[in-house]
Amino acid sequence: MCGICGVVGLRHATPIVFEGLRRLEYRGYDSAGIATLVEGRVERRRAAGKLDNLGALLDKEPLAGTTGIGHTRWATHGAPTTCNAHPHGTERVAIVHNGIIENFEELRRELExxxxxxxxxxxxxxxxxxxxxxxAQGLTPKDAALAALRRLEGAYAIAMIFAGHEGLMIGACHSAPLAVGYGDNEMFLGSDSLALAPLTRRITYMEDGDCVVITPQGAAFMTFDGTAVQRKEQTTALAAGTIGKDGYRHFMEKELHEHPLVIGQTLQRMVDPASRRVVLPDLPFDLATVPRAVITACGSAFYAGMVGRYWLESIAQLPVDIDVASEMRYRNPPLTAGSLGLLISQSGETADTLAALRSLRQKAVHILSVLNVEHSTMARESDVVLGTVAGPEISVASTKAFTAQLTVLACLSIATARARGTLDALAEEELVAALLDLPSRAADVFAQGDAIRRMAAIVAEARDVLYLGRGSMFPVAMEGALKLKEISYIHAEAYAAGEMKHGPISLIDRTVPIVASAPYTPLFDKTLSNLQEAKARGGRLLVFTDTKGAERVSAIAEDMVVLPHVHEFAAPILQTIPVQMLAYEVAVLKGTDVDQPRNLAKSVTVE
Structure with missing residues (x-):
């Protein structure tokens, strides 16, 4: 959440910084601003609301200068107003900051x-x-910055510019990401490489406790006590043109249509098509001897972990605990040394998941992370990373990253089962074949657009919606309910279908649509029985099923989306796509801001 972009060089800074902030909109924000040095003075332009408001202000009040920093803010302390928008500053300095300063009250009292x-x-x-x-005490910009950094407590990424010091920018980070970009007689600073993609592919990812002094000629890295350190320059794979909508109405719609490609690309990395075997990178531990696993994540990634738990326990017979990351590290669960910590994050910067990783590290467990950004902080702190090959995901509501996570977890489950001797070669080939069939089956889902839009018209009129599923379909129902809440602002809850009669059935009437994920698996008859109970009480059933299930459910469903029949192992991945599409179409009908829903941020980098 929040975004930083900065530049020092020879070109006009404002348009460069503004475009960087535009590329960071996906992270979520509620105000924005830019500061530059104009004839040595700090000048700022700030605006509440969308970046277009800042753009309009800059059209009226242009901002010159070749040294500049910019920020998109997601409010934590203080309302999302122009006054509270970044950059903050005085006549001597301007700063932008991502994160939370935990001891700010003490410092503020002291400074006042x-x-x-x-x-x-x-x-x-x-x-x-x-x-x-x-x-004001006469320190140089570098020494003043280092003196301040040594007093700060919390999580932060910071960029600073100083009055009278053209071509100088100082950055620092602790438990929040920051990247330095290299150009030709100009240098850049950004929250992530995506912000810098149009400017450079030469990147250095800063480490916790790093400070960097940047001039147009280069960057000097040091610790907060001023000790010089070396940091590796890398070449990022991101390119400037990776964030266009390509004719789609929203980034979310584009990313929904990328499901087949993303699933296929992820499988290409993890499956040998000739032998039909899952091939993992070399692991620094033996999956056969891992006594237990603990999965932790946040949001949609947590629901992916729930499906992963189902697979790992049922196929590999590996005991698995699962907790949302914001709870796990405070629960302090007992763990046997040599267990597996399995963490899932799209960004690799999620604050709670990163903190959970570090707490697991203290318990001498192996750390395996499933990530979409393989140069992230979590990647650097993991024993091994399984990448999801989803590419940049711009819409705040995660879509393609979720099915990519499921695809990785499915492959990991197969490999773990093989290592533990619970899956023979023939059974592995069957499961791998089911996964390899998914990209084409996923593409078939989009032929059901009209049926999904019919459902959306019903859901859009509701105040409350129930989602139901059994087994691995329960997390799919939870993902569907979360997506609906996130982008349409309709209240939705998901339940394991068998739990409905233990309370939620009292909610059912004609005003509460019931969305069910019910493919024809061994649990289909149980789910059908639960749906019949709901129908008997006036429930309006909207069912995602498959060609076999449709024959049985058509008599009670008000509407259906009929998907291709796939192996039950692959069904959660396929069934995810239409529930996400439903949420999207409802949001379009409601007229909400689909890509940047209110109050939400893409990457939650503060606790």
Whole structure:
């Protein structure tokens, strides 16, 4: 969440920074701003709301200068107003900040007592005032920045520019991502490589506790005590043209249509098509001897983990615990040394999941992360990473990354079962064949667009919606309910279908649509029985099934989406696509901001 982009060089900074912020919109934000040095003075332009508001302000009040920083803010301390928007600053310094300064109240009291005058409600302004205080004592920009950094507690990525110091920018990070980009007589700083993709593919990812002094000629890295350190320059695979909508109405619609490609690309990385065997990278531990696994993640990634647990336990007979990351590290579960910590994150920067990783590390467990960004902080701190090959996901609501995560977890489950001797070669070939069939079956789902839009018209009129599923379809139902809440703002809840009569059945009437994921698997008859109970109480049944299930459910369903029949092992991946499509079409009918729903951020980098 939040976004930083900065540049020092010879070109006009504002359009470069503004375009970087545009590429960071997917992270979620509620205000934006840019600061540059104009004839040595710090000048700022800030606006509440969307980046277009800042653009309109810049059209009226242009901002010159070749040294600049910009920010998209997701409010934590202080309302999302122009006053609280970044950059924050004084006559001597301007800063932008992602994260939370935990000791800001103590610092603010101390600084106000020393005569510093605050103008916002934010924790971030404390950084600017602290640096300004040290500058007023005669310290150089570098020494003032380092002195301030040594006082800060919390998670942060920071960029700073200084009055009278053209061509100088200082960055720092602790438990929040920051990347340095290299150009020709110009340098860049960004929250992630996507912000810098149009500018450079030469990137250095900063490490926790790093400070960097940037000039147009290069970057010097150091620790907060000023000790020089070396950091590796890498070449990112991202290209400038990777975030266009390509004719789709929204990024989410585009990313929904990328499901078949993403599933296929992920399988290409993990499956040998000749032998029809899953091939994992070399692991620094033996899957056969892992006594237990614990899965942790947040949001949609947690639901992917729930499906992964189902597969690992049923196919590999591996005991698995699962917890949302924000709860797991505080629960402090007992773990046997040598167990497997399995973490799932699209960004690899999710604050709670990263904190859970570090707590697991202290318990001497193996760390395997399923990530879409393989140069992320979680990637650097894991023993092994299984990449999801989903490409940049711009819409805040995760879609293609979710099916890619499921695909990786399916392959990992097969490999674990093989290592533990619970899956013979013939059975492995059957499961792999089911996965290899998925890209073409996923493409078939989009032929059901009209049926999904019919369902959407019913759901869009509701205040409350129930989602039902059994077995591995229960997490799919949870994913469907989450997507509907996220982007249409309709209240939705998911239940294991067998639990409906233990309470939720009292909610059923003609005003509450019931969305069921019910492919023809061994649990189909049980699910059908639950749906008949709902129908008997006036429930309006909207069912995602397959060609075999449709023959049985058509008599009670108000509407159906009939998908291709696939092996039950692959069914959760296929069934995910239409429930996400339903949420999208409902949101379009409701007229909400599909790609950037209110109050949400793409990558939650604060706890």
């Amino acid at each position: 007592a020393a005569g510093q005058v605050f103008s916002t409600e934010t924790d971030s302004e404390t950084i600017a005032q602290l640096v300004d205080y040290h500058l």
